[in-house]
Amino acid sequence: MLARPGFRLLAPRLRPEPQRIRKAVFPVGGLGTRFLPATKAVPKEMLPVVDKPLIQYAVEEAKAAGIEEFIFVTSPGKEAIRDHLAHSRQLEALLHERGKIAEAALLNSWLPDAGQVTFVQQPEPLGLGHAVSCARAHVGSEPFAVLLPDDLILAATPCLRQMVDAHADVGGNLVAVMPVPRSQVSRYGVIDPVLQQGRLIEASGMVEKPPAEQAPSTLAVIGRYILQPDIFQLLEAIEAGVGGEIQLTDGIARMISDHALHGFQFEGRRFDCGDKLGFLEANIAFALDRSDLGPGTMAMVHRYAQPRAEPAIGADIRPPATPDRIRARV
Numbered sequence: 409m410l411a412r413p414g415f416r417l418l419a420p421r422l423r424p425e426p427q428r429i430r431k432a433v434f435p436v437g438g439l440g441t442r443f444l445p446a447t448k449a450v451p452k453e454m455l456p457v458v459d460k461p462l463i464q465y466a467v468e469e470a471k472a473a474g475i476e477e478f479i480f481v482t483s484p485g486k487e488a489i490r491d492h493l494a495h496s497r498q499l500e501a502l503l504h505e506r507g508k509i510a511e512a513a514l515l516n517s518w519l520p521d522a523g524q525v526t527f528v529q530q531p532e533p534l535g536l537g538h539a540v541s542c543a544r545a546h547v548g549s550e551p552f553a554v555l556l557p558d559d560l561i562l563a564a565t566p567c568l569r570q571m572v573d574a575h576a577d578v579g580g581n582l583v584a585v586m587p588v589p590r591s592q593v594s595r596y597g598v599i600d601p602v603l604q605q606g607r608l609i610e611a612s613g614m615v616e617k618p619p620a621e622q623a624p625s626t627l628a629v630i631g632r633y634i635l636q637p638d639i640f641q642l643l644e645a646i647e648a649g650v651g652g653e654i655q656l657t658d659g660i661a662r663m664i665s666d667h668a669l670h671g672f673q674f675e676g677r678r679f680d681c682g683d684k685l686g687f688l689e690a691n692i693a694f695a696l697d698r699s700d701l702g703p704g705t706m707a708m709v710h711r712y713a714q715p716r717a718e719p720a721i722g723a724d725i726r727p728p729a730t731p732d733r734i735r736a737r738v
Contacts, residue, residue: 429572429634431546432475432553434466435539437483437530442682451486452682453557457690458701462681463489466557468518473568475553479526479546481539493525535653540635541643549637551575554656556631560690562697563676567632570674574608575634580668581660584632585609586678590620596628597657599671609671613664616657627671630678635660636667 440452447455453463467478482489495516503512530542540554553568561567567584575582585599600613601624615624633656642659660669679693680686695705 427551429473429551429553429575430475431477431479431548431550432470432473432555432568433540433543433547434463434470434478434480434555434557435530435536436463436480436486436489436557437533437539439483439533440682442684443687451488453486454488454492455681455687457560457681457687458694458698461492462557462560463492464518465560466555467493467520469561469566469568470553470555471518471520472566473553473572475568477524477526477546478520479528479543481528481530481542483530483533490527493519495519534648535655537643537646537654537656537659540656541640541654544640547637547640551634551636554631554633554635558680558682559631560679560681560694561632561674561676562679562690562693563674565675567674567676570607570676571632571634571672574670574672578608578668578670580670581636581639581663582634582670582672583614583629583660584674585627585629585671586673587626588628590623590626593618593620593623593626593628596630597655598623598625599627599629599669600624601627601671607673607675609673611664611669611671614657614661614669616655627673629657629671632674633660636663638663638666 436451436453438452440447443452443455451463453466454461456462457465470478478493480489480493500512500515503509503515526546528542528546530539532538536556543552553572555568563570571582571584583597583599588596594617597614597616598618599609599611600615601609602612603610609627613624614629615622618624639656639659642662643654643656646654646658646662648654663669677693679690681690692705692709695701696709
């Protein structure tokens with residue numbers, strides 16, 4: 409294991425045997441204001457990428473990582489998430505009657521088993537740290553994962569599966585990171601790296617949304633975490649930070665004296681589906697990745713990427729039809 413130039417070495421830390429990660433928290437209480445008016449009546453987590461809502465991608469990723477208990481921290485107006493996570497027996501039976509067996513399998517095959525899903529209300533939108541703390545009674549005293557559905561990751565091996573495997577070797581707290589341009593670090597939590605081995609980067613600290621000139625690195629934390637349960641006690645004592653919210657980053661940073669912190673440079677491509685352009689790009693990328701949609705999507709992208717031909721000089725350019733002109737043609 410070699411230190412990168414300029415990295416500071418940390419003192420050796422005794423590490424207990426890592427526990428298996430069985431529980432995952434999904435903070436889904438946000439208002440989704442950047443997608444209004446679409447999110448006026450539909451939770452942003454229910455916005456579809458191709459033909460599945462964001463929340464389903466997150467649940468499928470968690471299942472692939474071996475998660476057995478799914479804890480959703482929600483807010484009023486998010487009933488559609490609960491409905492999507494419930495078995496639809498009537499629709500399933502109707503599809504079977506009509507011979508649509510494949511479609512029926514798509515409805516429920518991805519769902520957690522009975523008794524594995526819990527919903528917790530976040531009474532006020534006080535930040536990610538507060539949302540995670542609302543799950544304390546259901547997480548208990550074992551390490552757990554946190555998945556933000558806004559961050560969608562296209563990878564051969566699901567991101568959380570990669571992290572669970574890495575966590576089995578290092579324990580402590582583990583956060584997914586990716587390099588970003590320095591001009592963008594003020595949008596993210598950023599780790600202070602010390603030592604790197606492969607995709608694992610030991611860190612001596614974290615800071616939330618630092619100014620570009622003060623950021624300790626350009627390794628930004630994205631919405632996948634594996635955390636020790638000690639975080640709950642710290643989050644209860646933390647005062648509001650950046651943006652007037654209780655920041656999860658602040659709680660993780662305060663744990664470093666007791667628990668090692670590692671960033672994990674996952675294999676795959678992340679899409680910020682809380683951003684309109686990121687959401688559009690995710691739809692294109694996931695469609696291109698599918699054998700049934702890839703060729704057609706590629707042709708469509710090429711068609712729209714072609715420069716539009718300018719009309720010839722003197723061409724007969726007519727104004728768009730008005731209602732009166734349309735009626736005259738009928």
